[in-house]
Amino acid sequence: MASFGMKVIRGVFGAAEHVAPGLSGRAAFELFCRTPNIKSLSDGERRAVERAAGFMAQARHHRLKTRTDCVAVHEFRTEPGRGSRGTVLVIHGWRSRTEYMRALIEGFCGAGYKVVSLDLPGHGHSLGRHLNMVNAVDAARVAGEWFGPFAAVVGHSFGGAIAANAVAASVKDMPPLAAERLVLI
Structure with missing residues (x-):
């Protein structure tokens, strides 16, 4: 009801x-x-963020300027001394954040990839309260300019739609996101 x-x-x-x-x-x-207020997490969301604190402390954290916002990008490296198989961009879904993608990120890092995880505008550690396909693809574009080209772009839920639109260059005046593979979850 x-x-x-x-x-x-x-x-x-x-x-x-x-x-x-x-x-x-x-x-x-x-x-x-309009995105949910990132400060008003449910108890389950708060516990997930707290459990991922040590995991997030291992990352390098970046703030990148898009056309309309400032987004957080978290860089996870493979183990020291181990060569990298390339870089993977991970894009979460609506009302999600990098912390919730922990298992996926750890799997890619364990397989020898450097992982860059994007907190979409109005989500996680990014600023703003407004998310649509245009500003989301713009955030992926900026991540690509700094960290690409990518061995793969992995998108979960709405992040999958963003990944597909970024790689296909379906948003006017935005170049395609360079990626060898596209994984949609």
Whole structure:
């Protein structure tokens, strides 16, 4: 059953679409693109972040400027003295973050890859409260400029859609993300 707030929002947009369909469509899209407050984690999310603290401490942390935001990128290296098989870009899904991709990142590092994990705008350690395909692909593009080309780009859920659009260069005025392989989860 829908919450009271959702019932109110549906009612307002239901009425507004008859009065000002263009304006209500833009307002609905902006509301849809608004990311959850990263400071208000559930108990389970908070525990997952706490469990991953040691794992995250092993990474190099970078802040990269996109066209609209500043995103966090975490760089995980293979064991010292071990050659790298290339770099893998990991892109999480909606309402996720690098900490939740720990098992995947550890697997790639264990297989000899350097891993770069992107916290999408409004997620994890990145700034902002707005995420759509354009600013997400832009974040992947910037990560590619700094750390690419990639042996693989791995995307989970919405991150898979971002990875596919970045590699295919489907967003206007953005070059393709250079990757040998594309993995969608």
